[in-house]
Amino acid sequence: MGRRVAIVGTGHSKFGVRNDVNIPELAYEAISKAIADAGIERKEIDLVVTGYVGGWSSEGLAPVVIMEYAGLTGKPGYRIEAACATGSAAIKAAHDAIAAGEADIALVVGVEKMNESPTPTVVEFIGRAGNYFWEFENFGLTFPGYYALYATAYMQKYGATEEDYCKVAVKNHYYASMNPKAQFQRKITLETCMQSRYIAWPLKLFDCSPITDGAAAVVLASEEVAQKLTDSPVWIESIGASIGTSNLSKRTQFTNLEAARLAAQMAYKKAGIDPENPVKYLDVAEVHDCFTIAEIMAYEDLGFAKRGEGYKLIRDEQTYIGGVIPVNLSGGLKAKGHPLAATGVSMAVELANQLLGKVEKGRQAPIKNGRAIAHNIGGTGHYAYVTIYSLSKPRSPA
Amino acid sequence: MGRRVAIVGTGHSKFGVRNDVNIPELAYEAISKAIADAGIERKEIDLVVTGYVGGWSSEGLAPVVIMEYAGLTGKPGYRIEAACATGSAAIKAAHDAIAAGEADIALVVGVEKMNESPTPTVVEFIGRAGNYFWEFENFGLTFPGYYALYATAYMQKYGATEEDYCKVAVKNHYYASMNPKAQFQRKITLETCMQSRYIAWPLKLFDCSPITDGAAAVVLASEEVAQKLTDSPVWIESIGASIGTSNLSKRTQFTNLEAARLAAQMAYKKAGIDPENPVKYLDVAEVHDCFTIAEIMAYEDLGFAKRGEGYKLIRDEQTYIGGVIPVNLSGGLKAKGHPLAATGVSMAVELANQLLGKVEKGRQAPIKNGRAIAHNIGGTGHYAYVTIYSLSKPRSPA
Numbered sequence A, B: 001m002g003r004r005v006a007i008v009g010t011g012h013s014k015f016g017v018r019n020d021v022n023i024p025e026l027a028y029e030a031i032s033k034a035i036a037d038a039g040i041e042r043k044e045i046d047l048v049v050t051g052y053v054g055g056w057s058s059e060g061l062a063p064v065v066i067m068e069y070a071g072l073t074g075k076p077g078y079r080i081e082a083a084c085a086t087g088s089a090a091i092k093a094a095h096d097a098i099a100a101g102e103a104d105i106a107l108v109v110g111v112e113k114m115n116e117s118p119t120p121t122v123v124e125f126i127g128r129a130g131n132y133f134w135e136f137e138n139f140g141l142t143f144p145g146y147y148a149l150y151a152t153a154y155m156q157k158y159g160a161t162e163e164d165y166c167k168v169a170v171k172n173h174y175y176a177s178m179n180p181k182a183q184f185q186r187k188i189t190l191e192t193c194m195q196s197r198y199i200a201w202p203l204k205l206f207d208c209s210p211i212t213d214g215a216a217a218v219v220l221a222s223e224e225v226a227q228k229l230t231d232s233p234v235w236i237e238s239i240g241a242s243i244g245t246s247n248l249s250k251r252t253q254f255t256n257l258e259a260a261r262l263a264a265q266m267a268y269k270k271a272g273i274d275p276e277n278p279v280k281y282l283d284v285a286e287v288h289d290c291f292t293i294a295e296i297m298a299y300e301d302l303g304f305a306k307r308g309e310g311y312k313l314i315r316d317e318q319t320y321i322g323g324v325i326p327v328n329l330s331g332g333l334k335a336k337g338h339p340l341a342a343t344g345v346s347m348a349v350e351l352a353n354q355l356l357g358k359v360e361k362g363r364q365a366p367i368k369n370g371r372a373i374a375h376n377i378g379g380t381g382h383y384a385y386v387t388i389y390s391l392s393k394p395r396s397p398a
Helices: A022-036 A062-069 A086-099 A124-128 A132-139 A143-160 A161-178 A190-194 A222-231 A258-272 A292-301 A310-317 A332-336 A339-356 B023-038 B062-069 B086-099 B122-127 B132-139 B141-157 B162-176 B190-194 B223-227 B258-272 B291-301 B310-315 B334-336 B340-356
Strands: A005-013 A047-051 A077-079 A104-111 A197-200 A213-222 A234-243 A284-286 A373-376 A383-390 B007-013 B048-050 B077-081 B103-111 B196-202 B213-223 B234-241 B284-286 B371-378 B382-391
Touching: A005 A086, A005 A339, A005 B340, A022 A062, A022 A104, A022 A213, A047 A062, A047 A086, A062 A077, A062 A104, A062 B234, A077 B086, A077 B234, A077 B284, A086 A234, A086 A339, A086 A373, A086 A383, A086 B077, A086 B086, A104 A339, A124 A143, A124 A332, A124 B223, A143 A190, A143 A197, A143 A292, A143 B048, A143 B062, A143 B196, A143 B284, A161 A190, A161 A292, A161 A332, A161 A373, A197 A373, A197 B077, A197 B213, A197 B258, A213 A222, A213 A339, A222 B371, A234 A339, A234 B062, A234 B213, A258 A292, A258 A373, A258 A383, A292 A332, A292 A373, A332 B162, A339 A373, A339 A383, B007 B223, B023 B103, B023 B213, B048 B062, B048 B086, B048 B340, B062 B077, B062 B103, B086 B213, B086 B234, B086 B340, B086 B371, B086 B382, B103 B340, B122 B141, B122 B190, B141 B291, B162 B190, B162 B291, B162 B310, B196 B258, B213 B223, B213 B340, B223 B334, B234 B258, B234 B340, B258 B291, B258 B310, B258 B371, B258 B382, B291 B310, B291 B334, B291 B371, B340 B382
Parallel strands: A047 A077, A047 A104, A284 A373, B048 B077, B048 B103, B284 B371
Antiparallel strands: A005 A213, A005 A234, A077 B077, A104 A213, A234 A383, A373 A383, B007 B213, B007 B234, B103 B213, B234 B382, B371 B382
16 A cells, blocks of 8 residues: 655765764765765755664754754654664654655665763663663663573573684674675684683673764665666565563563564565575575674574574574575674664665675675565664565565 | 544643653553553554653663553564654654554654753753754753744844743643643743743743653554544644754744744645645644743744734734634643653644543634644754644545
């Protein structure tokens, strides 16, 4: 009933420690590229959706500052936040506006400048993205601590090892070494990871994604407009989303993220993908590897592996190019970097370019099915978004 | 092309200093009433959109805490923020999802608990809702200061007086005295306002809206579902929105809010309302009277009065029931209270009940055209939303 929606332009800043720019300048690196890539003029944009978690800066209305700097004052707009899944939530909201006929062209930008000196510290601030008053105040859980609970339970239940976790890091640093936008561009060995210091047992320094400044942007358009603008639209085929429990004490287990599983089921159902064998329909995946254990849980929540067998996929190197399904060819959050709200939009940029065969040699997935999947988590499964992108016009809106 | 969307249930907490509840409890007062009013079960809700500015609490993911408390874990959802226009932006996003066919039933809740002890203080925090690094850091502008700039310019240019501003306060306290949900329930005299202390000349204590805790919620549904659920849907007829400049130095004048004017033009155009004579089409308005001058500028930005003549409407008591158009019969932000993100949703609740003839005696507008308008501003016109609600099914989606 709604209209189909496509990505018609993408932009991506260099991720890293970006003390050379302020927030609007950083956002503009992505916005200006996306607008130029789409071949549109600013006046054609009907809606701007800004993904921004913030808290790093005293700037109260960063999206308004960004829009003024980008020459987009006057447009309808708002800010979206869904913790680290913000970027995907922003894409959903802009998608819905276009599908509804409320906009023909929308700009989505995700931006974060985490290395600005915050009060409280970045680590404390991110630690609040669970249940603050019970878990953080009483138990002092930080984010590595949250994911270490999962990593420990998963090892105990299924027999995964610290080496398995480190193998995720080795893969993602390997692909990041070919991505000029990535924060880290050096390959690492298994030993580098295994010998790095513990942050929260069993997670070591190289199991953790870094603190990143960065921005990513996409221009979305309705079917009619997209087909005028480009010969190579990348369609949003389906979106699944779910909110998890706030309190971890209400989770029934600690070896997968229920919200991610629900979001995947919803996305697969809408796209007509068999949830028992999704890899048959997909060419490439970007998943939320804020910690290495998170990528392994993602394999299972997305149905790439059976429950309890996700670690075997990385142990057997089946998520490299040539394996069952290549995952995080961008370097992932782990090595490309994780500027919270930019991450979901960055996944969209990466997957659009993968599907179009436009990424760097050595990290380009072979495209056969013409479909790609993004898995984006907020908190420890407090928010989950799964988005399927396609080269073929979908049967129905997302 | 999209689907029509209607309000099918409303809920509203008592506004005020609510030290008796925490954030999820406060939100639940509105959510539970809205769900009961709609006559739906929780499992029928396809999307939850939470409006929350926050910053008052250390709780990082308040929307997730609220959804767990409300029994809505598992649903797709995200948080929207557009400063004090957050509530209207949240309604737009939920509207778009339903119009697009991505959801049949959506819950929108706006909540704020501003009286929790924040760091920095509430006044400093709100002062950041302009351009922080230039205006706040350099000039120390607080929010009363921002609107005092407008109040001063308006008096100088058009000859309005401090009495005219106070007359807005007298009207809004008068109607709040009949609204059991309002923070202030005592009428005031012109002398009370005129003799109150200056906060930022010419604005006095009684020209300013208070610091408020509160929540409001609406259940939205698609045309097909709405007509099954209720004989009295209130339709979202049209939505207009605009982002203003961040820097006040880039505004061309200080006697109206350009973003509000643009948002109104957009909403009128979509609804087929003559922007030269909108009062002919409307029965009642809720406008963003964070300060009394803001209500007078709203009269002009919405076209209720000619440019420079808005103050005459209140001087002649033409925005009471029986006048040209009754405005803020809820008591407005001024006297009902202004829990930032709850405000736009509260406007929707009030106008739905006004259109249905369901508000308290003495503050019920006569309903002839079956149309009502909400005007919701973020910052000093940094965001603007104008939403038109109607008893008649609109010709097309909003």
